[in-house]
Amino acid sequence: MIPEAHVFHEMSGRLRLKIPSQKGDAAYFSALRERLFECPRVEEVCVNPQTASALILHNCDAKTIFQYAKKNELFMRRRPARARKALFGTVADVFHSYNRSIRNLTGGEVDIPSLAFLTLVVSGIYQIARGNLVMPAWYTAFYYALGVFSRGHVEEFDEGENLLEDFDDADGDGD
Missing domain, CATH: 1.10.287 (Helix Hairpins)
Structure with missing residues (x-):
């Protein structure tokens, strides 16, 4: 099974990932570092098994890295779950809908x-x-x-x- 990676932060040329399922696994992170260097346009990879993180410095888009990692069964990007709306947001949406209807009618x-x-x-x-x-x-x-x-x-x-x-x-x- 391919481990899931959470994007901790992402900016141009820099990507930090957390791979919680592999926390403490020095062999996994060592192999990850070596194999990510083979990805085109990856310049540097720093890993820390104790924090389950990998810092990837690159001059490509992050999508290329995620595709490479998935293809090579290194990790898969886990998308964050959609935040649930608070009660106020739900009620506000209902009132916005009613308000729109009243405005349309009048x-x-x-x-x-x-x-x-x-x-x-x-x-x-x-x-x-x-x-x-x-x-x-x-x-x-x-x-x-x-x-x-x-x-x-x-x-x-x-x-x-x-x-x-x-x-x-x-x-x-x-x-």
Whole structure:
């Protein structure tokens, strides 16, 4: 069975692999070093059996090295498992889908934040009209409406483009 190699880091001309199943196997890493030198355009190979790592310096693309290693049964690249989404990400995807549907139905005029904003404003007005001026009923609805409105239309703001200018102005150096 061909051992699996995990890419620890990869950059132009440099590839570090971890081969956990061969940890401590000096004979394997010695043979790996010798055989990788036979790969075209591999310039240097440093191995460490204690850490199960191999550092490969090269002037080719990493794909060439992985193909060579697989063909010669040295190791196979193990792709990392896809990260699972957190609950918030899943819920956000559902709301994005609903939001897209609402926008399509209304020709882009209304979205979920707009609906929430309008619902909260109407709720506040309704509480005032009923004579219920107790602060939390209508005031809270308006407060939440403002929060929904400001978060729902973030893409319309400068997205922090002027933030550095604000900090520069605040430090008073007069640039």
